[in-house]
Amino acid sequence: MVGIGPGAPEDLSGRALEALRQAEVIVGYRPYIRLLEGVLSPEQEVIGSGMRQELERARLAVDLACSGRRVAVVSSGDAGVYGMAGPVLELLGKSGGRDRVEFQVVPGITAASAAAALLGAPLMHDFAVISLSDLLTPWEVILQRIEAAAKGDFVIVFYNPRSKKRVNQIGEAREVILKYRRPDTPVGIVTSVGRPGQMLVISDLNGFLSQEINMHSLVVVGNSRSYVRDGFLITPRGYRL
Incomplete structure (x- = not known):
């Protein structure tokens, strides 16, 4: 692998x-x-x-x-x-x-890691990675996981946020997160990370749905302490600077 x-x-x-x-x-x-x-x-x-x-x-x-x-x-x-x-x-x-078979997994750089590197330092503290595709997981289960991550103040990375047939899930996820986070919580969107046509946008929880989001995008929602400075999304670890 x-x-x-x-x-x-x-x-x-x-x-x-x-x-x-x-x-x-x-x-x-x-x-x-x-x-x-x-x-x-x-x-x-x-x-x-x-x-x-x-x-x-x-x-x-x-x-x-x-x-x-x-x-x-x-x-x-x-x-x-x-x-x-x-x-x-x-x-x-x-x-x-x-x-009969020797099995081995050769690790690779994840899309979440690559997107985070482009955004700055959004994953410096605890984070959760959640796929919004309900092809293999019931949507009700995904919503429960989003609720738990939002309530726990995790930075959240969404894989598969939107496709041509699946357009409403990212909006529903946003509504769940808004129960626990301010509308000005920073949100990073990276599309086609590491590939031709790569795009990067930093928005917030209030307005990020107006940005281009598709099946090649990753959406990174900051936690309650995340902020944007000099064009970078930063989640502080808690060091005394």
Whole structure:
């Protein structure tokens, strides 16, 4: 399982690069494989597939690995954070392949880490990462998690905040957070982090919904002590400066 980082070639770790070069077969979501142009060798077998085919990719990777092939399954960011490490490891266990296959996760820079670096220092204190996609998790459960994070004064990073078919969830999340935080709480939005077309906006809880937010965006909501200075979003850790 290889995490390839947010997208820019310079964010691909040396360990990930070595794992990719040693693999006989590369399996992944087509847009992620395109991010590896210039990294992979023509001699390697590359198998790409589309959105919502995670289980098909996992089964194929397990079958190939059990047949003796050296397989790298790629995920953007970190393979163990909303990535392919979970389904592949679960399928290996259910198939009995864990006894025959050496399994390894090669970590990568997460989208949350990359976005935070661009925004400044928003994650300097406790934070929660929540996906607003309800494809695999009931929306009622997601709302409970948002409520808990907001009540606990966590900085909150939202993955998958909005898509063409899923447009209202980020607004509902905002209403929950407003029960516990001021309307002027800073909010950072980073879209296509580390990729062409990257955009960065710093707004606040009152007005951030007027900004462009899509499935390639991450939304970072500060806690009660977060503030903006010199164009950077900062969450103080509590040092006496």
